[in-house]
Amino acid sequence: MDSLPRPELVEFKGSWSTHYYIENWENIQNFQARPDDVLIVTYPKAGSTWVSYILDLLYFGQSTPKNPRFHPIQARVPTLEICFPEYSGGGSTTHRGTEQLDKVVTSPRLIRSHLPVGSVPKSFFEQNCKIVYVARNGKDSVVSYFHFDRMTRIQPEPGDWNSYLHRFMEGKMVHGSWYDHVTSWWEKKPTYSNLHLMFYEDLVEDTGREIEKLCSFLGLSPSVEEMEVLKGTVQFDNMKQDRVVDHSGFPWMDNKISPFIRKGKVGDWKNHFTVAQNEEFEEDYKKKMKNSTVKFRTEPVSG
C-alpha cells in the first residue's frame, strides 16, 4: 500500500473532502438509523478512537463470539462515511461504512462519524438517537491532524507545518472547517436533548468523571470493579500498546512516521506553534469564534 496515491482535497457541498468520503454519499444520506443506535461524532483528532473504545467496553466489555475482543476498533465501531480500500487482502475491494453497519449483529450499534451536523443522515434525528460529540481545542487538533496526515496515505499530502496551519485556519481540511464543526454541533444542543457534549481536555483531566457522565447519559451503570478495569484499559499508555486501537492493521498508515496513538496531551501545540503563528491564530480565532459560546482549554490543568 506504499504505492496508494494520496487523494486530492476537493470542494464538496460548500466544504472540503476527498473521494473517500464522497463516493458513497447517497447511501450515507439515506442511511436508516435505529432508535437504539449510538452515534459518536468528532472533528478529526478529538479523541474519537478513545471515546469509541470507552463505549465499546461499556456496552460489550466481555468478549462474545459475535463480537470478539481482538477485532480492531474500526470494525467494532464502524465509521459511517468511509469508503476505503479494504483493510486486508491487497486493497482490491472497497470497504463502505454503510454496508459494514448493515452487517453489525450486536446491539446497540455504535457508530463513529466526523460529519458536520448538517450532513448527518436525518434518520438519526428522526429516531432520536443518542449522540455523543467530543470537542478538542483547535490548536491541539491541528497539531494532531498534521501528524496524522503525515502518517496516512488515505489523506492528502500535508505539506509543511506553516502552510498546513494556514490551511486549517481557512477551513480547507478533510471534513471541513474545525470552527464550523465545533460551533454548529454546540448550537445543536438546545434543540436536541439527546446530545451529550464533552471535551477531550476534560477526559484527559479526569477520565473517570467523564465516563460517569457518559454512563448517566447512556443509562448505563457499571460496577465499581468494572469501572476500575475500564479506566485502566483506556489509559493512554495502555491504549498505545493495544492492538485493538493502535491502527497497526491499516496498510496505508505508518506508525513509524508518527504513531496513531501519539502523545495524548493538552498543550502539545506549544511544541509546534511559533510565537508569531500563535498570535496570528489567536487574532483569527477571536473573529471566527466571536458569536459562539463554546470555550476551550488549551493548557493542561497543572500548567
Ligand code: A3P
Ligand atoms: P495526539 O495526536 O495529540 O496524541 P482520533 O481518535 O479522533 O483520531 O484522535 C486521536 C487523538 O486522540 C491523538 O492525539 C491520540 O493520541 C489521542 N488519544 C487516543 N487515545 C488516548 C488516550 N487514551 N488518552 C489521551 N489521548 C488519547
